[in-house]
Amino acid sequence: MNALDLFRLDGKTAVVTGGGRGLGRYMAEALSDAGANVVVCSRKQEPLDEVKADIEAAGGRALAVAADITEEGDVEKVVSAAESEFGGVDILVNNSGATWGAPTEEMPPERFDHVMKVNVRGTFLMSQAVGRRMIERGSGGKIINIASVAGLVGGNPKYMQTIGYNSSKGAIVNMTRDLATGWARYDINVNAIAPGWFPTKMSGGLIEKFGDEMLADIPLNRFGTPEELKGVIVFLASPAAAYMTGQTVVVDGGTTAW
Template sequence: MTETRVRTVQQLFDLSGKTALITGGSRGLGLQMAEALGEAGARLVITARKEGELQQACAHLREAGIQVTPMVTDLAREEEVLSLAERALETLGQVDILVNNAGATWGGAAEDYPLEGWDKVMTLNLRHLFLLTREIGRRSMIPRRYGRVVNIASNAALGGNREFMQAVGYNTSKGAVVTFTRALAAEWGAYNITVNAIGPGVFPSKMSRYLTERHGVDDLAARVPLNQVGDEEGLKGAVLLFASDAGKHTTGQFLLVDGGASAMIAG
């Protein structure tokens, strides 16, 4: 009888020899997660719309000894989503880890919410997230019976907020990402592919600038049980868990990383 080798914790989190595609990886949460996966040993492809920001991010990652390839991509355009899947597979050979981080938001009261805003967030946050995942799944992960999909949702997926930011399209899209995550996990578990979602709270970033400028970081932090907003390390542990064999028996889950904000009862 062959004895099963039990790996160390460090070995379970090690991504040496793995590849990862991270959308929206040039700044903010995407860059933070790229750092985490790269530092764990993965070879990366990161995407963004703006070439200058993408090149800066790659220079930063390479200084840390991370192997990374930039791919300028506008994920709001279907043809560019399909092209990204093709180019990433050509560059990496295979995609072991897909982090769907790119997204958009649009604020406004529901009764005045424009279809332009609704369509923008639904297309980028949901439709094309599905399209990229489908392509990487059927072309790389399913044939190899291995994969890790990490979808970046938001604690806004849990409902709405009348006080801070009315964004019915954004909140709805992130709620749909969570349901998509669970549905895909149920289907793709048979292929040894895990599918999980992370729900960040407020992290200072370009996307959250409206909140931080209107209410102030200190005021926002005071409303969170941990009395702080997210920082440049807050998502690293979560994404590494879902991307590595440390999380091999975890799928279909939605992990909130929001300082405890979602644990509070409103009212």
């Protein structure tokens, strides 16, 4: 097999949560470029329809399903729609996320709970629903969780006072390990990506306000670009990463190397 063929996803179907904007959109486009059918889901239908239209305009196949991944019924709706349209799910990208900023001593408990619900419960419910199908089908699969460097280190109090988000992403890192060891016997690879600072709607406000301080913490002295994440998601979703599981790939411009 040609080395580049290891990265092809032709005939595979990928579900990308939070696929209507930001990193989720970039990753959905990348998976489509590699040949996969793509199902994008998030709470709002309009941005999903835009992603679907763009993927189809580029020659790909896509499905857009509005859903709240913290609700079991909505999760089942997404997975069932993927099965009906494309026959099953081979790749799951758990990207949906929420955050809330406040000093820890002032963090409203209900906001902490909401962030944990979306980021941790949502990832668990999607992984459970898709994993069950992968086990029943018997042909393995790939699950890729989107963690964060915030789940690996403490937040810089100058600009990153987000204890709920940081805690949730740490949980995702260890959930990835547990899913990987538990489902390895079913040939299901489970890995995570821990992005650093990429300009998105979620991070835009912080970057606008604290950009200089944030850049000072990045050895490459710049923020990430969509292309610098697209290759990583394709790699983890593809046969090229068949012997990787339980790992967290850090894409942060060197931030955690200090």
